Amino acid sequence: MRPTVAKTASRSEFLTIRGLRYHVRHWGDPEAPKIFMLHGWMDMSASFQFMVDALQGQWHVIAPDWRGFGLTERSQADSYWFPDYLADLDAIIDHYAGSEAINLLGHSMGGNVVTLYAGVRPQRIKRLINLEGLGLPATQPEQAPGRFAQWMDEVRNRPVLRGYATLEEVAQRLQRNNARLSDERAAFLAQHWAQQDDSGLWQILGDPAHKQVSPILYRADEMMACWRRITAPVLWIEAIDSDIWRFFGPASLKREEIDRRIACIPRVQVEMIADAGHMLHHDQPEQLAQLIEAFLQQPV
Numbered sequence: 001m002r003p004t005v006a007k008t009a010s011r012s013e014f015l016t017i018r019g020l021r022y023h024v025r026h027w028g029d030p031e032a033p034k035i036f037m038l039h040g041w042m043d044m045s046a047s048f049q050f051m052v053d054a055l056q057g058q059w060h061v062i063a064p065d066w067r068g069f070g071l072t073e074r075s076q077a078d079s080y081w082f083p084d085y086l087a088d089l090d091a092i093i094d095h096y097a098g099s100e101a102i103n104l105l106g107h108s109m110g111g112n113v114v115t116l117y118a119g120v121r122p123q124r125i126k127r128l129i130n131l132e133g134l135g136l137p138a139t140q141p142e143q144a145p146g147r148f149a150q151w152m153d154e155v156r157n158r159p160v161l162r163g164y165a166t167l168e169e170v171a172q173r174l175q176r177n178n179a180r181l182s183d184e185r186a187a188f189l190a191q192h193w194a195q196q197d198d199s200g201l202w203q204i205l206g207d208p209a210h211k212q213v214s215p216i217l218y219r220a221d222e223m224m225a226c227w228r229r230i231t232a233p234v235l236w237i238e239a240i241d242s243d244i245w246r247f248f249g250p251a252s253l254k255r256e257e258i259d260r261r262i263a264c265i266p267r268v269q270v271e272m273i274a275d276a277g278h279m280l281h282h283d284q285p286e287q288l289a290q291l292i293e294a295f296l297q298q299p300v
Contacts, residue, residue: 018088040110159212
């Protein structure tokens, strides 16, 4: 497989964030208007390359690898949870933007984090873009004993991620996740998604601890309480063919739950992208970039 050639080259920077060595990827002129982009679960910052290449304006895109993903150091704790992501993001924004209100975008897990953040720190956000960051299914207190027991079992028997003999196998693994991904784009992503170890195997750049269940139940009502405090305009984008909503039960109920959550956001514009799955920034980066730039350029 011959990888896609990036139209806009990125550059890497490493800095210490809350005791961890964080990798931050940059595209564009540092003096241009900023867009912070936060990737999803089991992904990394280079995932935004195709969308960045499709942007028509001059932007400084700042995209960190979350803790335990990509080239960022792994956590010393047994689990990853949303409060750490929020605090990491807060420190990253302080470092690059000071007190400036920013444009903030997140995909999937990253979308969950940035939307929570926009409600917790509403004064920090100029405009917010959520790409399929709905949150997790609601839980009930009765689930707590089983959840704690499952978490302790998984801490004792930690998950592992398999290695791959070649980079081509890594690219094929990405295509099994997303059948729309071209050979060229899969090859590009594979070289950032995995790294060769001392034995010659290609290992996914994601801490296996991310595969463990969280000991903390997800409280959807608390999430929506944060969303209600968002003051910035929000662009909410879904992919018509996404399967991420399968976790929310029967189709007859999932749309109702999605709309209930969106309704918590005071100033929201909803857009749907056709011929795209959950990795919509890989499937339709040009259409996505057009929507994003039109939204960012609207009068405040």
